[in-house]
Amino acid sequence: MGNIFDDEKLYPYQGAIKEHFKDHYDAVFIALLPFFQLDREETDKTNLKKSKLLSHEEALKKIDFLKNLPEANRDIYSYDNERYPADEEIFRGAKAIPWKNIVNGSTLTCYAELNTALRTSIGALNRNFTRPELMEQLNNYTDSESIYHPTEGSFGMLSKITIHKAFKLMGKNQIMITDEFYENTTTVDLDQLTEYEFCDEIGGKDYYLYSADKEALFTIEWDSFFFLIATDQNKIDQLIASNLFEGFLCNDDTDHYWEYTT
Template sequence: MKNDIFNDKNIYPNGEKIKEHFLGFYDSVFVAYLSFFQVDNHKSKTNNYKKLEKTTFKEAKKEIEILNNIKIPNAEIFSYSNEDYPTDLEIFDDGKVVKWETIIKGAKLKDKTELNKALRTSIGALREIFKKPELSEKLNSFTTQNSIWNPTEGTFDVFSKLGIYRTFKLFNKNEIIIIDEFFEKINSINIAEITEYEFLEKVDFNDYYIYSSDKEILFTIEWDSFFFLIATDKNKMEQIVAAKYFEGFLCDSETTHEWDYLPEELEKLLEIEKNQNLKSDNQKWWKFWK
């Protein structure tokens, strides 16, 4: 075994190939998308179908007192203050999943990689060189016109939690471990004793690791992502895929966390960014010496 991802508190794979990260624990990993959805008779009054919305530094200071001692940053500022966004109970009672494949077709995007780039751009999660505003505009136009709510990044949503609950039930895994982002809070629950909705309430916004007590099935997410990972053995994965609780794709040996960018695409953009930074630094020095 290469390392103990649980004892080392290194569960989510960042910066390496996903399947390689899980070697010794799991031989099959699935990238599961967070869901777009519609809610009966629930539309946005402001045509903002994201939980996150862009705000000004002035407005942000009203919500976060510590910002009053900070100079105005040269960056986009976002706030989770969209009061129109449906509650978990509204989504549970009346929500209907809209598949990524439907969004891709309706927004006239090429594939899942363009949709993921559009989502990441929409929340300011990408450096300037990686942003794709033209894709984000296509996405926003389609979802707004069709009253489709965007998923919220970096958290297990209602539909993913339902799929997780049903997956554990499928394999009679009742003892479940839930751990927060910083490994500070560890909860053990028995899902044989609670309903689906009660399970939804047990998983908090920043709970990033959910697995059966025997560690045979793992669900994990990362803070800026519109997808999460399911890791288990090949036999169980075949049953999970067949159950259709989740939309996504199986990782191959080359899949990384940055799966929406081809390696050569990443390399090209990083080189462009490097050259831009060098040019900017040279200009600063020239102005200094003039």
């Protein structure tokens, strides 16, 4: 078995999650990216999501090379929704809404259905696995309550705040930040940064955050609405007791596609 840091395998795309990490960590927690509300007059419901499914006409206006392609049954999403709240606005005034509340309010039955609804909403699923009826249940509820959806594949501002608190709780101050393709790693000292400055250091494509001693790892991948916390059992117990994160512990069989097996 290689070293996941040396081998650049900090996310377990296939197979059992705990097995992937077994040489480094004995416990892994699946942490769910929270929804949120803002005290903000919101009239256009498309602003509640970072991504937007474009019509064929909208796609042609935004993407030149499509003009040269034959028309096809393809879904194209845009992420330049300028009315979706900026990080600073979320940091200053967002109220986190847990998945549990969304499940209860939307008539979805569980986290697995909510994850499928979210993944359907961004076109992340093969057409055989999409569940438009679940997406509609979700959107009807979040639209009615002006609840913003998390953005997939990045540590959102609210998660960065809780990760900062978690590192402090574990007594970890030297933190490594590595991007998706392992091209850049920066080290930050939490004692030298405010909470907001720490959050601001983490870019949208920074997928791996870990203590310099590698005892705790936070890792995400590009189309997920959750991230993984890998560490030892004592620290996981400490984090669960802190109620910083909503989610669940991996068992021996849990994999990246947990919504199909839970």
